[in-house]
Structure formats: structure tokens, C-alpha cells
Amino acid sequence: MPSSKKVNKRVLVTGGCGFLGSQLCDQLLARPDLELLICVDNLWTGRKENVAHIRDPRFKKVFCGVEDFRSDHRFDEVFHLASPASPPWYMREPARTISANIVGAMRTLELLEDGGRFCYTSTSEVYGEPEVSPQPESYRGAVDCTGPRSSYDEAKRVTESLLFETRRTRGLELRVARLFNTFGPRMRADDGRAISNFIVQALMGGPVRVQGDGSQSRSWGYVSDVIEGLSRYFWRDTFAYDGPLNIGNDREVTVLDVATYVAELVGGREIVFEAPMPHDPTHRCPDLTMARRVLPGWTCEVPYEEGVRLTVEWMKQELSDPARSARVAGASGVAG
């Protein structure tokens, strides 16, 4: 809960219909000090279904790109999440990805009330193909700024720069969280990343398709744990460390282990191997030293096995809608 005194807060969430954004909106609406929550989303990767359950009169949806969002309000809190996060999505539309992040940040900074607080969801991808493991926040990264994953990685990096430099030159209450791989309910069935792909492929009866040899590792954080860490970070008023802050699960699991687990859980699915994604990082694991210092008591509590089970249950319901199931079957994410 926020410790700041002001009540009747106006809050803006960009990407509020997304996988993470919608769960953040749910959590924000539990706050008694909130007067207005505007969710901006252009439904590129976000979905109306993710917020369809919200009946709270303080909640307003605006369906447009964050770059085009105009408002008579200024906001006490801005959460800038608008961005695709999955390689097939951002690699298809790199210019749009860059714009959502950096132009979106420029736009929403203008809408922040003086003394307001700004939260940006950056990414472990700022570390690129890391030469150190686990990755501390001080690691400068190894991103190929001309490569096929660069739009996302560099958009996140330059947006961090804008925000930290705005703080240095003009002052800004800033929370930049570098989120590591996150999964769970409300991921798109056609998201295109490993866990959701494997689950959808298994549920639809096909083989589970591993890109590369599956030895690449990720640190899979379940969505409720990640949202909890993000929220605690945002609402802590003072701490000695200025950010950015790694948030994620530091249990590293290979992609092949996840595929095997999903194939067995759903029951007897074959695993097949396909061409690797270009520039796919071979490993990824957060150094959580700073997170433990800044967020005492917070930790990722949901093991990936349980998270996968919960996601399988949710995805079953998603796919039980015949129209959606047909769309998913045709999408590239499931094919590859």
C-alpha cells in the first residue's frame, strides 16, 4: 500500500490491457486512495478480454496508442508498460516497438503531475547476450544495436536513459524495473515465447516444438510474484539505491526442461527440435542482491512447475472458445 499522504490519486497505466498491465490494474483498483485509473492500450498485443471483468467506476479505458493519448488530467502516478515483449511481435514491427517505448515515455512524462511518480517496466533484454551470470544491474550489457532483436532491447535502453537523465536534470520520482521472463494467465496464446507456445502446442495435441537445442536457460517468474515485486518497488518511498532494479525469479531452468515438463503434464506429447531464434540469448538469470535489499521479504514464491500448472488450466479455458482456438491454431506462434 502506498504510504504517501495524498488521497484521490489519478493513475495512468499504459499497456493496461496487456498480460502484465491488466494484472497491475486489478491490483491498483484494490487501493482506497485511488480516484481515477486510466488504462491506455491500442490492443496491439493487449486484449479487451483482459480487463472485461473490471466493473469499478474509477476505471476508464482509452483505446489508442500511448503516443497519441491526450488528457486534460495530469497524473500522480504513471506506469508505462506499453510495448510488445515477445520477439515475433516486436521483430515484425520494430519501428512501432521503439515508438511505443520512447515516444510513449516522452508523452507520458508530460502528463505527470509535478512531484508525481513514474514507473517504467524495462527488461532483462537490456543485458543482451550476457557475459556475466547472474546479471547485476551494474552490468552494461552486450546488445547488438544493429541486430534483429535490437528494436526491443535498444528501445528499453534509450527509455531508461531518458528517464534517468530526466531525473538528473529536472528531478523525477522514478522506478525502473528490469523484468525477467514472466509467464502466467492472460499471456496471449499466440504470444510466441516458450512457455505459452509449449502449453498451447501440447493442449492442441501437437508436438512441443523447441527452438534450438533447448539448452538456453531462462529464469521464469510467475506473474503474481513479478507484479507483487513491481508494486512493492513502486510504493516504497525511500531507499538508498536509485535503481534500476532487477525483478524476477533467479531459478534458472532450461527451455528443454520446461518443454519436457509441459509435454508430460499435458500427457504424452512428443518433443521436436526446430531452428533457433536469431540472436536468442543462451542464458538469463537476475542477480537479486539489490532486490533483496530494496524489497525486504519479497521473493518469487511460485515454483515454475506450479506456475505452469496454473497457466495450463487457464489456457485450457482460453482454448475452449472455438473461435479463439481456431485463430490461435492459425497463428505463427503455435506453428513455431
Added chain:
Amino acid sequence: MPSSKKVNKRVLVTGGCGFLGSQLCDQLLARPDLELLICVDNLWTGRKENVAHIRDPRFKKVFCGVEDFRSDHRFDEVFHLASPASPPWYMREPARTISANIVGAMRTLELLEDGGRFCYTSTSEVYGEPEVSPQPESYRGAVDCTGPRSSYDEAKRVTESLLFETRRTRGLELRVARLFNTFGPRMRADDGRAISNFIVQALMGGPVRVQGDGSQSRSWGYVSDVIEGLSRYFWRDTFAYDGPLNIGNDREVTVLDVATYVAELVGGREIVFEAPMPHDPTHRCPDLTMARRVLPGWTCEVPYEEGVRLTVEWMKQELSDPARSARVAGASGVAG
């Protein structure tokens, strides 16, 4: 000279009133196939004086930020140079620096004729504090994306990403040049970088002020050599290497050596040492292997000693204008 067949070319140069941009405009106007050259500049670091000598009727100046530039024309060639390049300038206005580069590139891409050619002047600063020397184009760099120099470095990196990804997804004739330190006539007296600072300080009778201990090295390219390399790169029609391309001088000289040379050249100036710039790279040297392959015969011909002499002569004339001299004396670049 361009080998492409079309005559009556329309060309856009952003930052055309700047140190490099204005010298590029001079060179472009020597081309017989040029119908129109529009120079866009908001005079942030560019100066009207740099293009005041141009009387060519094909040359048009538009004084506005590149983000706001509108035109009924589409352009066969775009040279996007608009950006401050000196730390004191971009550190004062980081948001504006980021916008000039990335939003400027988004804007000018829209103005490029189908099949047109786009040139972007990136920088050796994409390498940050380099762990390898000399730096080849394949080196991914070590930039602190939250640090006080990041607005420039990350703006250049994300703009490279936008351009390379636009080429990958939509096709684009692209020339990205990573320029190393460049100096010469038309640098601002209050530019704030070492060579111009030292020259102005010496000419105004004061001591030459070295930031840090002066052991940091740079590879100083004289402006005519750099513009020649940039032009040759732009006008080469085909080569096997897709860029980006390092352009600069690979003779590494320490800042203290330059200070000593300037102090002696102007005559008997004292050298004093001051606090270092934050995050000042300790060394910087281009690996020119690819440049020699792509631009056979091109090399930096002007040694820095001769370049410094030419720049001293030019700066003497600049400072002979009493009004300008008074402005320069008051500017931070000369004080520090």
C-alpha cells in the same frame, strides 16, 4: 560522385548548419545532379554563419527542429546529422538530444522517396567505455544506459536499431557511419570538447585546462578527411559489407599531448588540470579494417598537428569579432 543514373536529385540534410553538416552541404552543392538541397536546423548547436557563404539557388534553409519539419517534397537522399555531439551540450538537454536523433529519424524516414538512400551519422560513443581496442564495428559496446552520457550514446544506438530494422523489414538503402572524434574549422568556440577548448583557452591568453590527468586518448580526425570518408561511403552503390562503418583517424593521441601541442603552438601557455568529466571514456580508436575494404584509397591524410594549426588560424578569425569573443569568454566551454 554518385554513380546512380537519376539527375535532379532532391536532398535533405538535417543539422545542416552544424560543424559537419555545413561542410557536407558545401560538398553536396558541387554535384551537378542535385536539384534541391534543403538544410533543416533549429540552430541549437548549428549556426547560421556556417552556411552564410552559400549563394547557390538550389540551397534552401529551414530553421526548425527536424521533428517538426514538414515538406511537400519527398527526398532521394536524406543525411540525418541533427544532434548535439559534445557532452556539455547533450548533458544539459538529454531529452531533446534523444528526440533529435530518434524522432528525427522516424520523421525523415517518412520523407524518403521509395528507393531513396538514407545516411545517418552515428558515433564511436555507441562503444561506451570500450573493453577492446581498437574497436571494430562488431563490438557491442559497454554503455551505461542510466549514466550521465547515456542520452547521446543510447539515442545513437536506438536510431541505428530503427534504421537497420527498417532495412530488414521493409528494405532501405542505408549508410550508417560511426564517426570518431572530429575537429576543424566551424566547430563552435563554446563546443566544449578538448581541441576547441584548448585552442580557445590558449588564444584568449588563459591557461590550457585539461580535464582529468589527460591520459585519456582520442583518435582525432580532421573534418575534411571525415567528410570525404562519409561522402565516399554514401555514394558507393554496392559492397558486400552492410554496415555500420567506422570512419575516423586511427592515430590515437592523448588529451595531454594535444594540450601540450596547442599550448606551445599558441605560445607559452600554462597547462592546468581540472576534475575529470563524468564517465569520460579512457580511450577510443577505430578499427578501420572494414573502412579500408569498403572505401579503398580513403584514409585520413591530415595529421592532427596540421589540423590543429588550421583550426587555430580559423578560430583566431572567429575570435576577432569582439561581440562573439565576449560571448565565448562567458561560455562554460571556455571556463572549463
